[in-house]
Amino acid sequence: MGVYIAVSGFILFDVLTGLLKALYHGGINSTKLRLGLYHKAGEVLAIVGSALLEYALSYIQIGIDLPVIDVVSVYICVTELVSILENLAEVNPALARLFKPYLAKLNEIEPKDSEDKKDE
Numbered sequence: 388m389g390v391y392i393a394v395s396g397f398i399l400f401d402v403l404t405g406l407l408k409a410l411y412h413g414g415i416n417s418t419k420l421r422l423g424l425y426h427k428a429g430e431v432l433a434i435v436g437s438a439l440l441e442y443a444l445s446y447i448q449i450g451i452d453l454p455v456i457d458v459v460s461v462y463i464c465v466t467e468l469v470s471i472l473e474n475l476a477e478v479n480p481a482l483a484r485l486f487k488p489y490l491a492k493l494n495e496i497e498p499k500d501s502e503d504k505k506d507e
Contacts, residue, residue, distance in 0.1 A: 390456060390457065390460045391434065393460065393464060394430075394434055394460050394463050394464060397463065397464045397467035397468065397471070398427055398430060398431070398463070398467055400467070400471055401427075401467045401470045401471050401474070402423070402427065404470075404471050404474035404475055404478075405423060405470070405474050407474065407478055408474040408477050408478055411477070411478045412477075430463050430466075430467075433459050433463065434456065434459060434460065434463070437455040437456045437458075437459040437460075438456055440453075440455050441453070441454075441455050441456055469490070469493060472486045472489075472490060473486075473490055476490065
């Protein structure tokens with residue numbers, strides 16, 4: 388149960404910091420908001436799907452224990468944390484000085500196919 392609360396907290400905090408960033412820059416763009424909500428819905432479905440897979444594996448008994456929920460949850464939490472830091476860095480110059488070097492390093496290793504993430 389705790390994993391669901393943690394992931395939900397990260398998702399909610401990212402939405403709140405995203406709204407703060409949008410208001411700071413002059414308003415909410417409905418296209419970016421809709422795209423972001425689709426991304427959040429996908430994350431929730433990934434958690435639900437991983438829970439279903441773990442549940443099914445407990446009955447199928449293939450002989451290996453896969454912590455699918457844990458892996459998916461960690462990935463989502465780390466992704467949300469990076470997004471939260473990016474949002475806060477755009478709103479607060481002091482935080483930007485602190486976070487930008489690390490965020491720049493992360494952006495260097497970011498895959499090329501994540502262009503739609505930059506629109507959030």
